[in-house]
Ligand code: ATP
């Protein structure tokens with residue numbers, strides 16, 4: 001696989017292995033099993049951030065990997081000892097599904113009730129069945145009407161931010177807000193509630209299309225509603241090393257966003273797309289897979305960057 005100016009997780013086995021097991025590891029299944037063991041039994045716990053980090057995962061372009069990135073980064077952090085919350089702010093509810101929250105009939109306490117102020121955050125918090133440190137505020141179909149309902153509400157852009165101030169005391173170190181593919185009031189609420197924006201960009205034709213509009217919107221929210229807001233992280237997704245195009249896109253994105261682009265690139269992988277169908281993230285579904293390894297790498301990079309960052313101003 002060629003390297004688009006960054007690193008792509010590869011199906012190689014790291015660390016030393018005994019002579020006996022190294023024979024087994026010559027087979028793909030053996031190697032995958034070994035990697036899965038490394039992931040599941042890793043004792044390498046990541047350091048907690050000094051303050052809770054809240055990311056809005058946004059890109060108004062559809063299908064670029066927002067939800068996949070939100071749930072898999074959250075899951076990757078959770079298996080490494082970090083208590084993490086995903087807020088599903090997309091009426092499609094894909095993040096809730098991927099985290100195994102299946103009972104989401106209308107009326108179930110969800111991100112909708114939290115936004116509207118009908119229930120406290122605590123009432124909507126759900127634990128993912130796959131990890132005791134991974135939580136979700138799910139979305140139900142009720143959220144579909146929220147864009148319109150919010151229009152006439154007081155402080156309509158600040159509602160999520162106000163609700164999230166109740167999170168103190170729950171011990172969440174990382175929060176990811178999964179946005180719908182639009183720049184409407186739901187996304188604006190997410191941008192007002194979070195100091196950091198994470199933009200997933202798919203390594204495909206027209207990857208940067210719409211990104212300048214997104215950046216302009218972020219600048220507007222920053223100027224008027226949330227001075228702390230910064231695009232701190234860009235993640236290249238669905239990278240296909242067999243195509244020249246993927247490398248070109250990666251170069252173009254790095255040219256635009258510079259070192260805000262993570263070195264880790266998420267490869268296109270069937271397993272990653274299969275996992276939500278089982279109500280799982282790739283970290284639970286196939287921890288030894290390339291997709292899981294790449295999201296684990298990306299999660300570590302996220303944590304390392306925070307530790308190296310002395311700019312306390314952008315975090316709360
Ligand atoms: P939407 O804008 O509809 O909310 P999204 O930006 O959240 O979409 P995802 O739902 O995460 O995008 O991904 C879009 C589709 O691509 C999904 O079917 C997902 O399973 C698939 N997908 C995401 N990442 C990968 C990957 N690395 N390899 C293969 N398929 C992927």
Ligand code: MG
Pocket residue numbers: 066067068090094178179180
């Ligand atoms: Mg989505």
